[in-house]
Amino acid sequence: MAEELTARAAVTSADVARLAGVSRATVSFVLNDTQAHRVSDSTRARVLAAADQLGYVPHAAARSLRAGRSNLVLMPASVSAVGRLVSAWLDDLHSELERHGYTTVLHAGRFPDAVGAARAWAELRPAAVVALDGDGLTAEAAGVLRRAGVRATVAFAARPAEGVYTIAFDHARIGAIAAEHLISRGRTTIGVVMPKERGLDTFARPRLAGAEGVAARSRASVRAVEMAYTRESAAELAARWRESGLDGVFAYNDEYAALLMRALQGEGISVPEDVAVVGCDDLVVAALERPALTTVRLDLPAPARIADIVHELVGTGKAPEMPGVEPILIHRQSS
Structure with a gap:
């Protein structure tokens, strides 16, 4: 009974390499889809089959250390409460960020101030933070994120803040x-x-x-x-x-x-x-x-354009300005 209750050791890339008959480096090249190293189709198939057989899941933190940066894009969880228009827009944004190799995570914490929020977000070491409710972000909070290695802080906000790429949304x-x-x-x-x-x-x-x-x-x-x-x-x-x-x-x-x-x-x-x-x-x-x-x-900006801007900011620290969200009254019979 004790043996049945003992937790099984986590499957590692070494286990995958052993089963596939290749090096751990080759496993890394295949599972991270590293384009700079050529791996034959047959070897790639063996590695993928071994990983599938063992149920291996890559370690995100370790992968981030090897790559020199995280692939996470953090969004404050308050965006999950918005209406149908923004929810559909966010779904498309998630897909567009995936196109660039990013994983979007929602952070559900509640904080008394922007600096406290930034410190909590920084613990996850995301590549970028995208705040749809960005009016609370401050230059001090952006500094906390920057010093923690966050490469891009994007906010939809009425007013710009130093260190924040701001898209006007009042x-x-x-x-x-x-x-x-x-x-x-x-x-x-x-x-x-x-x-x-x-x-x-x-x-x-x-x-x-x-x-x-x-x-x-x-x-x-x-x-x-x-x-x-x-x-x-x-x-x-x-x-x-x-x-x-x-x-x-x-x-x-x-x-x-x-x-x-x-x-x-x-x-x-x-x-x-x-x-x-x-x-x-x-x-x-x-x-x-x-x-x-x-x-x-x-008229919200195209999710593909936002994803491109996040990727540019993460890669180079710069991105072109883009027009803000301009509300337009559509008059119909209810008024």
């Missing part, structure tokens, strides 16, 4: 555009949906601030309204809508907007006659809603 501008439109349609008391889901406040807070900034320069007022992405939460909010006095709402994104619009209609509240509704992302479903949903379109 969430406050999204909220401002939505509020400007609602006010131009004669709405004076505007709600801004703040999702209850964890992680989304990073994006929702600046959108609220943008709407508040526009309202402060007009006769309109803006009020935050909390809502979870559930039918129950939307129904509870819709049931209180008449007493709130709100005649317009920016609902964070198209998914929340569609859910809230259905709940409002279920309470007999007409869209847009009683309440004008604006979403964000311009998903396919936005144009299919009844009434069709007014939204803020976000």
